[in-house]
Amino acid sequence: MFGANQFVLLPAIPATILLYGVAFYNFRESTTAIIGLTLVFFWLLMAVSAPYLPLLDPNKPIAPFALPFSEKRDIFFWLGTDFKGRDMLSRMIWGCQRVIVWGVTATFVAYVVGTLFGLIAGYLSGWWDEIISFLANVLLSFPVMVLFIVILNYLGPSGFNIVVAVTFASAPAIMRIVRGLTLDIKTRDYVYAAQTRGEHPFYIMIIELLPNVRGPIIVDACLRLGYTTVAITTLTFLGLGLQPPDPDWGLMIREAAKTAMLWKFSYMLLVPALSVSTLILGFNLMADGLREMSLRD
Numbered sequence: 001m002f003g004a005n006q007f008v009l010l011p012a013i014p015a016t017i018l019l020y021g022v023a024f025y026n027f028r029e030s031t032t033a034i035i036g037l038t039l040v041f042f043w044l045l046m047a048v049s050a051p052y053l054p055l056l057d058p059n060k061p062i063a064p065f066a067l068p069f070s071e072k073r074d075i076f077f078w079l080g081t082d083f084k085g086r087d088m089l090s091r092m093i094w095g096c097q098r099v100i101v102w103g104v105t106a107t108f109v110a111y112v113v114g115t116l117f118g119l120i121a122g123y124l125s126g127w128w129d130e131i132i133s134f135l136a137n138v139l140l141s142f143p144v145m146v147l148f149i150v151i152l153n154y155l156g157p158s159g160f161n162i163v164v165a166v167t168f169a170s171a172p173a174i175m176r177i178v179r180g181l182t183l184d185i186k187t188r189d190y191v192y193a194a195q196t197r198g199e200h201p202f203y204i205m206i207i208e209l210l211p212n213v214r215g216p217i218i219v220d221a222c223l224r225l226g227y228t229t230v231a232i233t234t235l236t237f238l239g240l241g242l243q244p245p246d247p248d249w250g251l252m253i254r255e256a257a258k259t260a261m262l263w264k265f266s267y268m269l270l271v272p273a274l275s276v277s278t279l280i281l282g283f284n285l286m287a288d289g290l291r292e293m294s295l296r297d
Helices: 012-026 031-052 088-124 126-140 144-155 159-185 189-196 201-212 214-237 249-256 267-296
Strands: 070-072 075-077
Touching: 012 031, 031 088, 031 267, 088 126, 088 159, 088 201, 088 214, 088 249, 088 267, 126 159, 144 159, 144 214, 159 201, 159 214, 189 201, 201 214, 214 249, 214 267, 249 267
Parallel strands: none
Antiparallel strands: 070 075
16 A cells, blocks of 8 residues: 555656657657657656656665576566665666756756846846856856865755755856846847836846746756766765765765676666766757757747
């Protein structure tokens, strides 16, 4: 019997399939975008379907060092088990939940902050632009990974702190993109018309400017989702990201690093590495496809 909490993600399964169908129809002009879309939505479907799939407990030790396509204790292991005896298939599927949830959340928050400050700097200009651009340039002067490590060393490793770190690292670059687009678009006639009507600057930024800068932002967001996925995986590998015991691809790579030096057990490293690679590839192909379609228009 399912508990009430296990029904939470149930509506997300048909919603994900429906969203994939809508996106597939809109991206049909680009084969590259469709391939990327399929890779991303495969992992998204796995993330929302994980509680309802016939998977073993991802944290339960069963049979250490069971090879892929082998059977131990009357259980068949499709992708084998790790050195603690935990099922690799189960950990791979459950692990994508944490990467996608925190990756999308961190990127979304960074875009909200970066877009807002970019609109303010570009539209209001003057001292607003000088202060915001100065602060952005200060943050951009730090190497991204160094900034991540400094912030997480100070705040401590957790999912929420990863969101904070990604926002500090990504929002300045997003701000500069939005600022440049806003400086160009704010001279258009429809902006002057809104000003003549006496609309509030915030209304003009959100209603008149934001919809007209969304194209380049969406393309950049797909690329940045890939960058954020790499960052989260790397930080977890370094012990500064998502923490055990729940499965995570970066954590799986970290735990398998020494064991996988033996070719016989290299699957422990290859499974999470290929998983994160396909997700990042999906985001990058989506960005390339969207760029192709925008150039045709």
